[in-house]
Amino acid sequence: MADVLLRDVRKRYGAQEVIHGVSLELKHREFIVFVGPSGCGKSTLLRMIAGLEQISDGEILIGGRRVNDTPPGDRGVAMVFQNYALYPHMTAADNMSFGLRNIGTPRAEIEERVAAAARTLQIEHLLKRRPSEMSGGQRQRIAIGRAIVRRPNVFLFDEPLSNLDAALRVQMRVELVQLHQRLDATSIYVTHDQVEAMTMADRIVVFRDGRIEQVGTPLEVYRTPANTFVAGFIGAPKMNLLETRVTAASTGRVEVALPGGRAELAVDGRALASGASVTFGVRPEHLRRTAGEGVFRGQVKALERLGRETLLHVTGTDGASLIATDTGDSPVRIGDTVALALEPGSGRLFGGNGAALPPAAASAA
Amino acid sequence: MNRTFGDRLILVLVIGAAFVWMMPMLWVLSLSLRPNEELVRSTAGILPWPKTLEHFATLLRVSLTPRWLLNSVIVAFGMTALTLLLSSLAGYAFARIDFPGRRAVFLLVMAGLMIPEQAILVPLHAMLADWEMHNTYFSLIAPRLAGPMGVFLMTQFFKAVPRELEEAAELDNASRLKIFWSVMLPLSRPALTTLGIFTFLFAWNDFLWPVVTATQPEMYTLSVGLGSLQGNFAMSEGLGFLMASAVFASAPMVILYVVFQRYIVQGITLTSGK
Amino acid sequence: MTVTSVQDAGSRPHGLARYRDALSGYAFLAPFLAFYAVFLLYPFGLGLWMSLHDWEIVGDYREFIGLLNYQELWDDPYFWEALKRTLQFAAITAPAATVLGLVLALALNGPLRLHGALRAVFFASNIFSVTVVTLVWSMVLNPDRGLIANGMRAVGLEPIAFLADQDWAMPALVVTTLWWVAGFPMALFLAGLQQIPPEVYEAARLDNASRWAVLRRITLPALARTTLLVVVLQTVMHLQVFGQPLLMTRGGPANSTRPLVQLIYETSFRDWRSGYASTVSVVLFVMMFCVALLQFRLSRQEGD
Ligand SMILES: Nc1ncnc2c1ncn2[C@@H]1O[C@H](COP(=O)(O)OP(=O)(O)OP(=O)(O)O)[C@@H](O)[C@H]1O
Ligand SMILES: [Mg+2]
Numbered sequence: 001m002a003d004v005l006l007r008d009v010r011k012r013y014g015a016q017e018v019i020h021g022v023s024l025e026l027k028h029r030e031f032i033v034f035v036g037p038s039g040c041g042k043s044t045l046l047r048m049i050a051g052l053e054q055i056s057d058g059e060i061l062i063g064g065r066r067v068n069d070t071p072p073g074d075r076g077v078a079m080v081f082q083n084y085a086l087y088p089h090m091t092a093a094d095n096m097s098f099g100l101r102n103i104g105t106p107r108a109e110i111e112e113r114v115a116a117a118a119r120t121l122q123i124e125h126l127l128k129r130r131p132s133e134m135s136g137g138q139r140q141r142i143a144i145g146r147a148i149v150r151r152p153n154v155f156l157f158d159e160p161l162s163n164l165d166a167a168l169r170v171q172m173r174v175e176l177v178q179l180h181q182r183l184d185a186t187s188i189y190v191t192h193d194q195v196e197a198m199t200m201a202d203r204i205v206v207f208r209d210g211r212i213e214q215v216g217t218p219l220e221v222y223r224t225p226a227n228t229f230v231a232g233f234i235g236a237p238k239m240n241l242l243e244t245r246v247t248a249a250s251t252g253r254v255e256v257a258l259p260g261g262r263a264e265l266a267v268d269g270r271a272l273a274s275g276a277s278v279t280f281g282v283r284p285e286h287l288r289r290t291a292g293e294g295v296f297r298g299q300v301k302a303l304e305r306l307g308r309e310t311l312l313h314v315t316g317t318d319g320a321s322l323i324a325t326d327t328g329d330s331p332v333r334i335g336d337t338v339a340l341a342l343e344p345g346s347g348r349l350f351g352g353n354g355a356a357l358p359p360a361a362a363s364a365a
Numbered sequence: 366m367n368r369t370f371g372d373r374l375i376l377v378l379v380i381g382a383a384f385v386w387m388m389p390m391l392w393v394l395s396l397s398l399r400p401n402e403e404l405v406r407s408t409a410g411i412l413p414w415p416k417t418l419e420h421f422a423t424l425l426r427v428s429l430t431p432r433w434l435l436n437s438v439i440v441a442f443g444m445t446a447l448t449l450l451l452s453s454l455a456g457y458a459f460a461r462i463d464f465p466g467r468r469a470v471f472l473l474v475m476a477g478l479m480i481p482e483q484a485i486l487v488p489l490h491a492m493l494a495d496w497e498m499h500n501t502y503f504s505l506i507a508p509r510l511a512g513p514m515g516v517f518l519m520t521q522f523f524k525a526v527p528r529e530l531e532e533a534a535e536l537d538n539a540s541r542l543k544i545f546w547s548v549m550l551p552l553s554r555p556a557l558t559t560l561g562i563f564t565f566l567f568a569w570n571d572f573l574w575p576v577v578t579a580t581q582p583e584m585y586t587l588s589v590g591l592g593s594l595q596g597n598f599a600m601s602e603g604l605g606f607l608m609a610s611a612v613f614a615s616a617p618m619v620i621l622y623v624v625f626q627r628y629i630v631q632g633i634t635l636t637s638g639k
Numbered sequence: 640m641t642v643t644s645v646q647d648a649g650s651r652p653h654g655l656a657r658y659r660d661a662l663s664g665y666a667f668l669a670p671f672l673a674f675y676a677v678f679l680l681y682p683f684g685l686g687l688w689m690s691l692h693d694w695e696i697v698g699d700y701r702e703f704i705g706l707l708n709y710q711e712l713w714d715d716p717y718f719w720e721a722l723k724r725t726l727q728f729a730a731i732t733a734p735a736a737t738v739l740g741l742v743l744a745l746a747l748n749g750p751l752r753l754h755g756a757l758r759a760v761f762f763a764s765n766i767f768s769v770t771v772v773t774l775v776w777s778m779v780l781n782p783d784r785g786l787i788a789n790g791m792r793a794v795g796l797e798p799i800a801f802l803a804d805q806d807w808a809m810p811a812l813v814v815t816t817l818w819w820v821a822g823f824p825m826a827l828f829l830a831g832l833q834q835i836p837p838e839v840y841e842a843a844r845l846d847n848a849s850r851w852a853v854l855r856r857i858t859l860p861a862l863a864r865t866t867l868l869v870v871v872l873q874t875v876m877h878l879q880v881f882g883q884p885l886l887m888t889r890g891g892p893a894n895s896t897r898p899l900v901q902l903i904y905e906t907s908f909r910d911w912r913s914g915y916a917s918t919v920s921v922v923l924f925v926m927m928f929c930v931a932l933l934q935f936r937l938s939r940q941e942g943d
Contacts, residue, residue, distance in 0.1 A: 052532045073538030085529035089551040098547070150537075241591030371850060379746045383760045386818070389779045390764070392786050394648035397777070408784040455671035464664030470672075477679050479931055483879055483900050484924035486683035487907045487916045489678065491696065516671060541663045570768035572882050573900070577908065590771040592886055593778065604784075611774045614656070616729075618766045626759060633826040 002064065003028050004049065004154060004186060010057035011044050011210075018047055019059065019210045031180050034190045035197040036207030037233070043158055045207075049188065050079050056270040063153060073102075078147035079156040082163065084139045086131040091144045093118075093127040096149050111146050117145045120179070120311070137168045144176075148154065149347075155180070157189040161196065173199055194234050198222065206230050228354040231281050237311060239281045239348075240322035246276045252360035254349060256280050259316030260297025263342050266360040267349045269340060278357070280351040284311065286346035287324035289332070296322065296341035300332055367375070397608035404604045420609035428584055430610060433590035440505045441568040442585055447506065448515050448564045449557055456519025457545050461531065471520075477513040482573060490577055500584040506577055507608075509568065515560050522556040523549060559632040562625050569618060587614045670729035687919045692713040696907055708918040717902065718919065724809075728880050732813050733873035739817060740824025740869060745858070747825070748832045758829065769819075769882030777802065777887050790885045794887070799884035802888050808896045812883050820876070831865035832858070833895040864938070865897070871934040875927050899923050 004026040013159040019041045026032050047053040049060060057067050067075050069331035094115055100110045110146035118124045122139045127280050131139050140160060147155060157176075177200050180187050191197055197204050198218045206213040206221065208230075212357045214226040225231035231239040247262060247270030248255040255280060256263055263280060272278070287296070289312070298316035310330040315321040324340050326332060349357045391411055396404065398416045424430045458464070459471050489508055498504045521549075526549065534544045550557075575589045586595065591614050594607060622629065691707055694701040712718050747758045762773070779786040780801040790797035801811040835858065843853050881900040884890050890897030890905075899919060907916035 047532075050532075050536060052535065072532075072535045079533070079536050081529045081533065083527065083529060085527065085533040087533075087551075088529065088547055089554075097541070098534070102538040102543060146533075146537075192391065367711070372749075375746050376749075379757055380753075381744075383757050386764070387760060389775050389786065389818070393775050393778060404701070404784075409789045450670040451674065454667045456741075458664045458667035462660055462663040462664040462667065467664065470668065474672075474675060477675060479928055480679060480683050481875075481879060481924060481927055483881075483903060483918045485679065485682035485686055486903065487688055487696075487920055488682040491694075491913055492682060492685065492906070494696070497889070507674065508678040510671075510674040513675065525779050528823050535711075541667075543761055566766060570766075572769050577904070582842045587771045588733075588768040590766075590881075591774060594772070595774055604778075607774065616769075617769050619763075622763060622766045630826060633823070633830060 004188070005061040005064075006045075006049075006058070007061070008058040009045070009048060009055060009060060009346070011041070011048060011053065012056040012207070017056075017210070019056075022210075022212055023058075024109050024205065024212065024215065026186055028186055031177065031187045031189065031200060031202045033197040033201035033204050033235075034188065034207060035194055035204055038192055038212075040207040041210040042192070042207055045155050046079075046158055046188060046190050049154070050077055051075050052079075073099075073194075076153040077156055078150045078152035078154075080140075080143050080147050080156065082159040084131070084143040084163075085138055086142055086146070088131050091128050091130055092123065092134070092145070095131070095142055096127075096146045099146070099150050108342070109134075113143075113149045113151075117149045120182075121145050135199065136163055136165075137172070140172065144179070148179075149296045151306050154204065155185055155187040156182075157187065159191055160189075160257060162191075162193070176200065198234070206233060206235075211354055220276065224356065224359075225281070225348065226356055228279055228281070228350050229355075231348065236285065237284050240287070241350075242280045242320050242322065244278060244280050246274055246278055247274050248274055249276075249333065253276075254357070256349070257320050259320055260295050260339065261293065262294040262326045263295040263347055265347050265349055266345070267357045268360050271359075272357075281348040281350060282322070282342065282346060284323040284325045286343040287322070288343065289324065289330075289338050290341035291327050292339070292341070294341045296340040297337065298340075300334055300336045300338060303330075303332065303334060305330075312338065314340065379592070393608050394612055397605060397612045399484075399605060401603070402606050407553060408604075420605040421613065423577070424609050425614055428594075428610075429585070429590060430587070430613065432583060433587045434613075436505075437500075437569060439502055440571075441565050443502065444506045444509050444568040445561050445564045447510050448512075449561055451510055452515030452519045452560065453523075453550060453553065453557065455516045456521075457523050457549055459516070459520040460526075461549075462521035462541070472511045474516060478517070486573065489574075491594060493578060499578050500581045504578045505584070508574060509571070515564065518560055519553070519556060520537070522553055526552055555628075557632075558625075559628050562621070562622050562628050563632055565621065566618065566629075569602055577609040686920055689914050689917035690921050692914040694912075694917070696911045696913045704914075707852055709917050711915065712918050712922070713817075720894055721897050721899050721902040721919075724894075724896060725878060725880065725900075727809065728813065728873055728896075728898060729877040731878075732811075732816050732877045733870060735813065736817055736821050736824055736873050736877075737866065737869050739821045741828050741862070741866070742831060743821065743825040744828030745854070748829055758825070761825055764818055765820060765822040767819070770886060772815065772819045773883055775884040776811075776818070780811055780815075804890055805861045805892050805895050807887050808892060812887060812896055814878075816877070816880070816883055816885070820873075825871065827865055827869050827872075828862060831862045867937055869936060871930060874930050876928070878923065892930075 001154070004024075006022055006024040008021045008023050009019060010017060010021050024044060034046065036042055044053060048055050051067065051070060059066055061067065062075055062077070086092075087098065090098065096114050096117060097110045100113065101132060105113075106277060114126075114127070114130055116264050119125055121144060123141045125137065126134060126138055126142065128278050131142070134142070140163075143160070161172050161174075163263050164172060173196060178187075181324055189196075201218055203215060204221045205215050208229055214221055214230045216224075221230060225234060225239065232241060242258065244256045244258060247257050251268060251270055251273040252266060254265050254269035255265045256265070256271060258280065265280075266320060273302075296314070296316060298314040298321070299313050300323070302313040303327070304311040304313075308328050310326045310328060310332070312324045312326055312330070312332060313321060314324055324338075332338060352356055388411075396408060397410055397420055398418070399420065400415060400417045400419065403415060423498070455474075459467065493499050493504045493508075530548060530552070531544055534548050539547065570588055571586070572588050575586045576592065579585050579589055582590070591610055594610055686841075689907055691703060691705060693704050695706075713900045724895045743761055744767055747754050747941050778784075782788050782798045782800040782803075785798070787801075791798050799807060801807040835844070839857055839861075840853065848856070879900055880898045881904065884898055885904070888896045890901050900923070901920045903916045903923070906919065
C-alpha cells in the first residue's frame with residue numbers, strides 16, 4: 001500500500017515561503033496530476049515528496065511512514081525528469097540498472113528486471129546504446145525504464161513530455177497511462193499543460209502561488225471549477241468569464257444581466273442581493289447560436305475554423321467579449337451579429353472573491 | 366582581389382616566420398645527430414650529415430640520464446594523478462555539497478592563487494630541511510599539490526554539470542562517494558584530461574623547486590639534470606652529447622603535444638573563458 | 640500526536656541531512672586542504688616570520704631582529720640592481736610577448752589546415768622546459784659555433800658574444816624568452832578572436848569597411864579583455880624570471896641580468912642567509928600582488 005499523505009507541507013527559501021501549507025491525500029494506485037502556471041510550486045512539492053528538497057514544515061507520509069528525514073533512495077519513489085537526466089557515460093542498460101546495483105540486487109535479478117522493463121517499453125534494441133546515440137523520445141523511454149526497474153511504490157514525473165514533439169507527446173501520454181494501469185504504484189505527474197492533466201489524471205490538483213486551488217476528477221474540475229482561476233486555467237479554449245450584476249436572486253435561482261439578454265442559473269442565491277456584482281462563467285461549447293432570443297448578443301470579430309467546429313469570437317455592445325462554438329461549416333462571417341443561447345443546466349456563477357457559488361441542489365440538501 | 370592578395374601575403378610572411386621559429390630546434394636536432402669530429406670542424410647547416418646515434422647511446426650508457434628520466438616520470442605521473450584526485454574531490458565539495466563555511470573556505474583557497482612559488486621557496490626549503498625530507502620524491506611532489514588552480518577549474522566544471530544527474534543518482538540509492546566516483550568523475554573526463562595534461566607539462570618542466578630540493582644527482586629530474594650538464598660540460602666538448610640530451614629531454618613533451626594538442630588548446634580557452 | 644511531530648519537523652529542519660552534508664563536505668575537502676595548509680599557507684606565514692629574523696639555512700642559528708632585514712634591503716645596492724633588472728626585463732618582455740602574440744593570432748586566425756599547422760608551430764616552443772630552451776638558445780647565441788654566428792660569418796660580419804656583452808645580454812634573454820612563451824598569448828588571443836560573432840564582420844563587409852578599419856574598430860576593441868588578461872599574466876610571469884639568466888648568463892655580465900628570484904636563490908642557498916632571502920621574497924610577493932590587484936580593479940571598471 002502506498003498512499004501518499006501531505007500534511008500542511010510548507011517550503012521556505014530563506015524568509016520567502018513558496019509552498020503555503022499543502023495538505024493532500026493520494027490513494028494507492030491513483031494517477032494524480034499537479035497542474036498550475038509556471039512558478040506555482042509544482043516541481044518544488046514533487047521534489048519534496050522525492051526527498052530532493054527539504055521540508056520546511058509539515059510532514060509527508062508514504063505508505064503510512066513518515067519520510068521527512070528519509071533519504072530519497074529509501075522512500076520507495078522513482079522520478080522521471082524533464083530533461084531525462086540519464087547518465088551520459090552509461091549505456092541504456094547501465095542507466096536502468098544503476099540503482100539496483102547500488103542496493104546490491106543479485107545480478108540475475110537485475111538482468112531479468114531490465115529485460116522485463118525493456119520489453120514493456122519496447123526498447124530492447126536500445127539497451128547497448130548511450131544516451132547521446134538516441135532520440136529524445138527514446139531517451140525518455142530509457143528514463144521511464146530506469147524508474148520502473150526499481151519497482152517503486154510512487155512514480156514521480158516532472159513534465160516528462162515537454163521536450164518531445166507534439167505527435168510523440170500524444171502517443172507517450174497514452175502509453176504512460178497504460179503503463180500506470182499495469183503497475184502497482186501511485187503516480188504523481190507534474191505538468192503545466194492542462195490537456196495532459198485532463199487526459200491522464202484520475203484526479204487533478206490545481207495549484208496557484210504555492211496553494212491548492214482545487215482537487216477533483218478531470219470532469220469535476222472541468223464542469224464545476226471551484227473559482228475563476230481554475231475556470232480560466234482548465235479547458236481550451238478557456239471558460240468565458242464575464243463581470244456582471246445580479247438582477248434577481250432566490251433560494252434556487254439567480255438571474256444575471258448579460259449584453260443582449262439575461263441568464264438564469266440554478267444557484268443558491270440566498271446570500272446575494274439584487275445588484276450584487278458577480279462573475280458569470282460559461283464554456284464555449286455551452287453557447288449555441290440561436291435564431292431567437294439568446295442570453296448574449298454581439299458582433300463576430302474573429303473566426304477560428306478548426307474543421308470539426310468553429311470558434312466565434314463575439315463582442316457584445318458593452319465591449320464584453322466571449323467565445324462560442326458553432327458547427328464546422330458555420331455560415332457565420334466576420335461582422336455578422338449573432339445571438340447566443342445558453343445550454344440548459346450549464347453556466348457557473350462566482351462571487352466577488354472569485355469562489356464559485358454553491359449550486360442550488362447542495363443548499364437544498 | 367585586394368583582400369585575397371593581402372591574405373596571401375600575410376600567409377607567406379608567417380610561413381617564413383614559422384621556419385625561422387623552428388630553426389633553433391631543427392638545428393639542435395641536427396647537431397645531436399652529427400659525430401663530434403664533424404662538429405669540431407663546423408656546426409653550420411641544418412642537414413645532419415654525416416649522421417650518427419652515438420650521442421644518444423652515450424646518453425643512455427654513461428650518464429645519469431636514464432635515472433633522471435625515471436625520476437621525471439615518477440614525479441610527473443605522481444603529481445598528475447594526485448592533483449587530479451585532490452582537485453576533483455575538493456572541486457566537487459565546493460561545487461555541490463552544502464556545508465557551513467563553504468564560501469569562506471573557498472575564498473581562503475582561492476587567495477592562494479595570489480601566492481607565487483618564489484614567495485614560499487625559502488621557508489618551504491627550511492621546512493623540508495627540518496623534516497630531513499629533501500632529495501625524496503615526496504619533497505619533489507608534495508609542495509606542488511597545494512596549488513589551488515586545479516581546484517578552481519574542477520569547481521567551475523562541476524558547477525556546470527546538471528543537478529538532475531546527481532538527483533537521479535540520489536534516487537538510485539547512490540552515496541556521495543558513489544555519485545562522485547560513478548557519475549561525476551566519468552562525466553568530467555574532458556576537464557580531467559585538460560587539467561592532467563597541464564599538470565603533466567608543468568611537472569615535467571618544473572625547474573625552480575626541483576633545483577632547490579634535489580641536490581643529489583640521483584634525485585635530479587631531467588630538467589634539473591640538463592641544467593647541471595650545461596654547467597659541467599664545456600660547450601666545446603661533447604657538444605653533440607649536450608644537444609642529444611636536450612632532444613632527449615624534450616621528446617616526451619613533443620609526443621604529448623602532438624597527441625593532445627586539441628586538449629591543450631581547449632585548456633587555454635578554459636583559463637581565458639572567465 | 641500529529642501536532643507534536645509537525646512541530647518537531649519545524650524546529651529542527653533537516654538536521655540529519657545537514658549534518659551528513661557537512662561531514663561529507665569536509666571529508667571531500669580534507670585531502671586538498673591538508674596539502675594547502677601545510678605546503679602553502681604555513682610556508683607563506685613562515686616566510687613572513689623568517690623575514691624578521693637572522694635565519695641561517697643550515698644549523699639552528701636564528702635571531703629575531705625585527706625589521707632590520709628590511710632596513711638592510713633598503714640600503715642594499717644588489718637588491719636595487721636586481722629589482723631594476725627584474726622590472727626592466729618584465730617591462731620589455733611582457734608588452735613584446737603581448738604584441739607578438741596578438742600579431743601571430745591575427746595572422747593565423749584562419750580556417751585552413753595550414754593555419755592550424757602554423758599555430759601548432761608557434762605554440763610548440765611553449766612545451767619545452769626552461770633548461771631545454773636555455774640550452775638551445777645558448778647554443779644558437781654562441782659566438783664560436785652558434786647558429787647566428789654562423790650566419791653572420793657567412794655574410795662577412797664579426798660574430799658577437801651576445802651573452803657576455805653587457806649591452807646584448809639582456810636583449811638576448813628577452814628574445815629567448817619571447818621564443819619560449821609567445822605561443823601562449825597567441826593562443827589566448829585566438830580564443831578571444833573566436834568569440835567575436837562572425838555577423839559583426841559580415842555587417843562590416845556590407846558597410847565596405849577596409850581591413851584596417853575592421854581591425855581598429857571591431858577586432859581590437861573586442862580583444863580588450865583578453866589583452867588585459869594577457870598583459871597581467873605575462874607581467875606576473877616575467878617578474879618571476881629565473882631559469883633563463885641562471886642558466887644562460889649566471890646573472891652576468893657584471894650582474895646586468897640578475898633578477899630578484901636569482902637574488903633570493905643565491906642569498907638563501909649560496910650565502911645561507913634565509914632570513915634576508917625571505918625579505919626579498921616578501922617584496923616580490925607585494926609587487927606581484929599589486930599587479931593582480933590592478934587587474935582586478937581594471938576588469939571591474941570594464942565590467943561596469
Ligand atoms: N532554490 C530556490 N531558491 C529560491 N526560490 C526558489 C528556489 N527554487 C524555486 N524557487 C521558487 O519557488 C517557486 C516555485 O518553483 P517551482 O520550480 O516549484 O515552480 P513550478 O511550478 O515547477 O514551475 P514550472 O512550471 O515553471 O516548472 C518559484 O517562485 C521559484 O522562484
Ligand atoms: Mg517545474
